[in-house]
Amino acid sequence: MFGDSITRGYSPLLEKSFKTKHAHIASTFVHAGIGGESSRDGVLRMKQYSGMTLVVLSFGMNDSLFSISEQEYEGNIRQMIEYFELVGTRVILLTLNPIDIAGDDRCVRLNRVIKRLAREYCLRLVDIYRAWGNEFSDFRQGLADAVHPNESGNELYTREIMKVIPRKARIVLWQYNGNPAECNYVCPYCSYDPKTQSGHHFQGTIAAWKDAFLKTFRNQYVIFYFGHGEPMIGKNWPEVVEMIGSEKKWEMRVISNLSQDPGHLIKTEAAKTGRLNVNASFHPTIVDREVFYSKLKQYQDAGINIPVVYTMWPPFFERFLDDLQYFSARGALVHLRRFRGWFKNKLYPEAYSEAERRLIAHYTDRATIKYMLANELTDGELTWAGVDFMIIDNQGNVGYCDDFPTSSFKFGNVFAGNVRLLLTPNPFPGKNVSDGTVDGVACLLRLDYEQLEGNHILHFSRLGGVYHEHDNIIYENRGLDFSDPAIRAEFHFPPRNLVDADYIFKCPTRSMKSKMRDIAHLIS
């Protein structure tokens, strides 16, 4: 915690909060806030803090007292950023909180500089100034005097920084081969029209892509996520894997039907250094279970923990428990996806019967039940999408997430070097959470999930109560009684009667919009 007296004020609380919430992470906090210091002082003592994993950097409140110009301020912050990046320390920037001094616009001016630098260096920003406005109806409510936060102000600092610390990487849904893209399967429940699942649409050269990504994301952690068509059959796939393996701060996540021989992939640099995460989509209408497992086992034998993604298309209910047992016995966690679309003139997931809905809920994680199975309304919910989660098409255009074409969200283009991502979470602009990605759901602030690390599906499941423990797979929701109206309301099950509707209405964790939708559904 590197800064002035304001840093000194909140940093003990931040340490306590971090150690309580992340007790499993060994951490040492250095409280390096010194009262009265300016950005000039920061530059003078920054080298005392080499060897840190993370620095939360905040200076500026005292700069005007030392006649430090905006230009010098910018230069000082820049020097600190570059020094910490050089020694391998992750940097988080903070804007300054509002102050109660008439006519003094230092916060507004310096915050502009801080935001500009956050964009330029692709750093994560905690926008305290903005959070202050959202938290306090009168900004003085968070101040102990004209400048310093009181207890409520320090709590706000702590809460806001705590949200950003676990979000280290930029997650890029990279449609490297286009979208739709070549797929060698034709699944009856595919969310893309099978007729369009063809062709190789990679554009440019791999060297140009690497250069563009490095210029856009600088030396930040980047996770590339592949899930359009069958990524492993794209013509340029080997080069893409090599490219990611060549940068130590890059990793990859792949959703694959495992139709390809993994022999080459598991020998790549990304695989050898634990940066290759593969999720296996099981498609029983196309592939035999034993054949599918024989491929999956090769990854397991190479030390890659690979879960099975299983879409609950209605005809699969008959075989699901047998498949679950089969894969579980072989150490593969099954992650259930709800089917979205039409089957026999019924629209899913709404059309799932009560028994089908309960079966899915017993074997999946909480967020999948509440958001994907319930097709939950999320418009207006704050999300990290557009901040550290984005989609990039095969021409380098950067968009919001999988739910929207890149053309509808113009965050720039990696080749043009003009990418401007959001700095803070914004309201989700669409109706439902992302259909295709667990990251899209995990981006919802309300869930309070950490950024999904390693294999995102395993992590997402674990945060929602489905995980490996020793040789077992634990399903925390298996024992839940989904006939209980309180549990139904909490898990966004549709109401059966007025008692259920009453519980939904009183449920403290549901948004009013979500409650009204379910109750309206019952009435209709």
Ligand code: SF4
């Ligand atoms: S493997 Fe995936 S992308 Fe290909 S058809 Fe099946 S569901 Fe669609």
